[in-house]
Amino acid sequence: MLSRGTFTVEIWYDHRIGRVAATRVVHLQSRAEKAWSGWRPERVTRFIRHLLPVRAAAGVSPPRR
Incomplete structure (x- = not known):
């Protein structure tokens, strides 16, 4: 059986200063966000890893709130 996790990643880019102003990640199934x-790719990866359906098998704990 396959499970899937669907996420959206929103990036607000400020053209005036030439960098990412804000980032938002949402897990669509649970609505966790x-x-x-700024842009912190390690935070995107960490959030997704914590909410993947295989987290229990991989020994990854859920994100702290």
């Missing part, structure tokens, strides 16, 4: 200023 995280947002922060």
Whole structure:
């Protein structure tokens, strides 16, 4: 049986200063979300890893709120 996790990643890019102003990631199944200023790819990866359906098998704990 296959499970899937669907996520959206929103990136607000400020053209005036030439960098990412904010990032938001949402897990569509649970509606869990995280947002922060700037671009931190390790936070995107960590959020997704914590909410993947295989997290229990991989020994990954859910994100702290």
